[in-house]
Amino acid sequence: MKKKFNIAVVGATGMVGQKMLEVLAERDFPIDHLYLFASSKSAGKEVEYRGKKYIVEELKESSFDQDIDIALFSAGASISKKFSPIAASKGVIVVDNSSAFRMDEKVPLVVPEVNPEDVEWHNGIIANPNCSTIQAMLPLKALHEKYILKRVIYSTYQAVSGSGVKGYRDLKEGIQGKDPICYPHPIAFNCLPHIDDFLENGYTKEEMKMVNESRKILHAPSLKVTATTVRVPVFYGHSESINLEFERSFKLEEVRKTLEEMPGIIVMDDPKNNVYPLARISENKDEVFVGRIRRDESIENGLNLWVVADNIRKGAATNTVQIAELLIEKQLL
Amino acid sequence: MKKKFNIAVVGATGMVGQKMLEVLAERDFPIDHLYLFASSKSAGKEVEYRGKKYIVEELKESSFDQDIDIALFSAGASISKKFSPIAASKGVIVVDNSSAFRMDEKVPLVVPEVNPEDVEWHNGIIANPNCSTIQAMLPLKALHEKYILKRVIYSTYQAVSGSGVKGYRDLKEGIQGKDPICYPHPIAFNCLPHIDDFLENGYTKEEMKMVNESRKILHAPSLKVTATTVRVPVFYGHSESINLEFERSFKLEEVRKTLEEMPGIIVMDDPKNNVYPLARISENKDEVFVGRIRRDESIENGLNLWVVADNIRKGAATNTVQIAELLIEKQLL
Structure with missing residues (x-):
């Protein structure tokens, strides 16, 4: 049996977040539990994934106390700067679609077809490049x-x-x-x-x-x-x-x-x-x-x-999901 | 008293032809008689210039038997190829907005602010560059x-x-x-x-x-x-x-x-x-x-x-009218 993972989407109600859900579903990403996070403004909203309704939770430090394997962030650089290190410190692998960590020497910046080897040296955060x-x-x-x-x-x-x-x-x-x-x-x-x-x-x-x-x-x-x-x-x-x-x-x-x-x-x-x-x-x-x-x-x-x-797809959502797939493929998750 | 000139606009009903008329009026171009030419399809149409109505004539070889000093062409390359040499042979100076003669070594290609000196060696046709x-x-x-x-x-x-x-x-x-x-x-x-x-x-x-x-x-x-x-x-x-x-x-x-x-x-x-x-x-x-x-x-x-x-202005109509103005300034008309 294929292993399944607990996935969080941060910024789940935004344009890229919504597209990430679409791409995850299309590609039949092996999800066990799905967590959806957004700002307090969007918290409480209902979002559908594969016919099932999910309630969007407000993003908090404690959000990452839950059993999450990987978090796909697309909520802007300031949210990423604050919450990605918290998530990483709690053992969650972050794939971050913002500009916050792209040029950080300790963070790989990955296009799966181009430099897949770079995911191997991540320290909890992997950056998705600019579209x-x-x-x-x-x-x-x-x-x-x-x-x-x-x-x-x-x-x-x-x-x-x-x-x-x-x-x-x-x-x-x-x-x-x-x-x-x-x-x-x-x-x-x-x-x-x-x-x-x-x-x-x-x-x-x-x-x-x-x-x-x-x-x-x-x-x-x-x-x-x-x-x-x-x-x-x-x-x-x-x-x-x-x-x-x-x-x-x-x-x-x-x-x-x-x-x-x-x-x-x-x-x-x-x-x-x-x-x-x-x-x-x-x-x-x-x-x-x-x-x-x-x-x-x-x-x-x-x-x-x-x-x-x-x-929004290869430039953002798809590339992020592909990075997550790469982590699975390389048994890094 | 400022000398006035007999001006023809060829392609007078087209987008650039219309703009040429607007630019000629705005710049108070010294026009004595204005001739408007177009294809047989547009001939007979009424066009206004400075509050006066003009009937658009069908463009023919004989059009240039009239007393025309300068003809501003904007009716496409095939019309220019056919009629510009006829006009020039009858003593009309042609400023041609098509691509027909731009790369002809005997034809100057002029942007008045850039190479005004080139109008001086014209042989009846001066080309307006691509927009x-x-x-x-x-x-x-x-x-x-x-x-x-x-x-x-x-x-x-x-x-x-x-x-x-x-x-x-x-x-x-x-x-x-x-x-x-x-x-x-x-x-x-x-x-x-x-x-x-x-x-x-x-x-x-x-x-x-x-x-x-x-x-x-x-x-x-x-x-x-x-x-x-x-x-x-x-x-x-x-x-x-x-x-x-x-x-x-x-x-x-x-x-x-x-x-x-x-x-x-x-x-x-x-x-x-x-x-x-x-x-x-x-x-x-x-x-x-x-x-x-x-x-x-x-x-x-x-x-x-x-x-x-x-x-449509600097890229076409205005530059064409500026070439005509340059001919006047240099007393080449």
């Missing part, structure tokens, strides 16, 4: 292994669901002319070069997440990376224009084959038949879609890619 | 003069009005769930990495326009340029993420000052106060908005910019 980083890691890892990355230039086209229900609302109501609440400017029919807060160096935190997390996940601490991250009027699915420079020369056909062979990637690249990755095609899919594969003639060993994934 | 190229040329020229460009990487976020009324319709009705007519995929809540036709090298024509036109306008035939051009669900205003590499080192404050001093540019770059260029702010403006000015630390002398302009 825009996760999807880029699959093609970059596949190609880095073969051609060695020198430089990465990201320009992103990110969906409003990355900001949760408020971002979704801003677009939905914005197209009817309502003022934004979540964003400082209207997102409807507009592109905002502004995701997360601005830093002293003129970059946003989102941009620096892409820079720093890419290096950590690829184990390439001196990889040259720059990013411009942009919110676009799309509900689901982040798109990315990625310009790459490699140490080694490549044949375009080899690049395509390498990408096709990478688990988790679907190559969609038949432009003459209008086949290329699209945000709306990525919706509710777990794969990363890669297309517009073409040589950048402006530099030696240059390559342009267009990479799309559902930011 | 996404025009707006990039202003900051690139200003910086190229000072620091010498080595490499340019464009990722664009282009408005549907670049496809004319059909593109506009696809977005407007697409948000209500209607199927697209203009584009091969829904543009509502989606990003299409596909503008104009695909070429054998995997690039779109739009991408290669940005590469080739940038080199021609900047008089930098071996400039290294690559592009990924993307249609986004925005009505008006193209946004561009531009990554630059220069020969010479720079101070960021100098870069900002250089951009501020360039005619036609408005620097909007106060991110801490949420001030940066936006498509919706660019609507109906003639300037190019530049912001998110920041050093790209991944390379020596690297810079990232975010550049936005109204694609």
Whole structure:
């Protein structure tokens, strides 16, 4: 008989939390007991999982006194900062979807197809990378292994669901002319070069997440990376224009084959038949879609890619659940 | 007394043609007689200019037998290919907004703030560059003069009005769930990495326009340029993420000052106060908005910019009218 586990979802009523439950059910995750936590505001709400109703409990320090094997956190960085160490100290393994611990040297940052070995050295907390980083890691890892990355230039086209229900609302109501609440400017029919807060160096935190997390996940601490991250009027699915420079020369056909062979990637690249990755095609899919594969003639060993994934699934919920699955597979749970 | 000119607008009922009339009126262009031409389908329509009604005439070879000084063409490449040489042979100076002659060595390709000197060697036809190229040329020229460009990487976020009324319709009705007519995929809540036709090298024509036109306008035939051009669900205003590499080192404050001093540019770059260029702010403006000015630390002398302009105005109608004004200023008309 397959062993079953006691699972907690922290932030169970949020957009990502809800998607985590959907993904856990779809993938038939071996759950014995399911605990759902949220803020006091959402506590008491009823949430369904596989036809059974659960009452959402208020998240407290004592929540983790219960017999929980693994807790999937998606309740924001401040909640994670406070409660993840408490959970870990009580023997719960935390997979944290916030930015709180991603760059902590003692915390692995994992994309299961890319650096599964990193879950092995966890100390109770494993971080799930930023959505825009996760999807880029699959093609970059596949190609880095073969051609060695020198430089990465990201320009992103990110969906409003990355900001949760408020971002979704801003677009939905914005197209009817309502003022934004979540964003400082209207997102409807507009592109905002502004995701997360601005830093002293003129970059946003989102941009620096892409820079720093890419290096950590690829184990390439001196990889040259720059990013411009942009919110676009799309509900689901982040798109990315990625310009790459490699140490080694490549044949375009080899690049395509390498990408096709990478688990988790679907190559969609038949432009003459209008086949290329699209945000709306990525919706509710777990794969990363890669297309517009073409040589950048402006530099030696240059390559342009267009990479799309559902930011709430592969960019958040699915990757988190995959990390939990990996822990089971490696008998670390 | 100021001399007045006989002006023809070819494609007068189209989106850009209409905007040309608006811009001519706003700028008080010295018009004596105004001729409006369009296809037989639109001939006979009434169009207003400064409170006076004009009947749109069908475009014919004989149209240019009339006393016309300058013809502003915006009726697509095939119309331009056929009728521009006829007009020119009859002594009419053509300013052509199509792609028909842009890369013709005998035809100057002009952005008035950037390469005004090129109008002087025209042979009857002057080409207006592609919308996404025009707006990039202003900051690139200003910086190229000072620091010498080595490499340019464009990722664009282009408005549907670049496809004319059909593109506009696809977005407007697409948000209500209607199927697209203009584009091969829904543009509502989606990003299409596909503008104009695909070429054998995997690039779109739009991408290669940005590469080739940038080199021609900047008089930098071996400039290294690559592009990924993307249609986004925005009505008006193209946004561009531009990554630059220069020969010479720079101070960021100098870069900002250089951009501020360039005619036609408005620097909007106060991110801490949420001030940066936006498509919706660019609507109906003639300037190019530049912001998110920041050093790209991944390379020596690297810079990232975010550049936005109204694609129908500075990207098309305004630039065309400015070329006509330049011809007057230089007494070439």
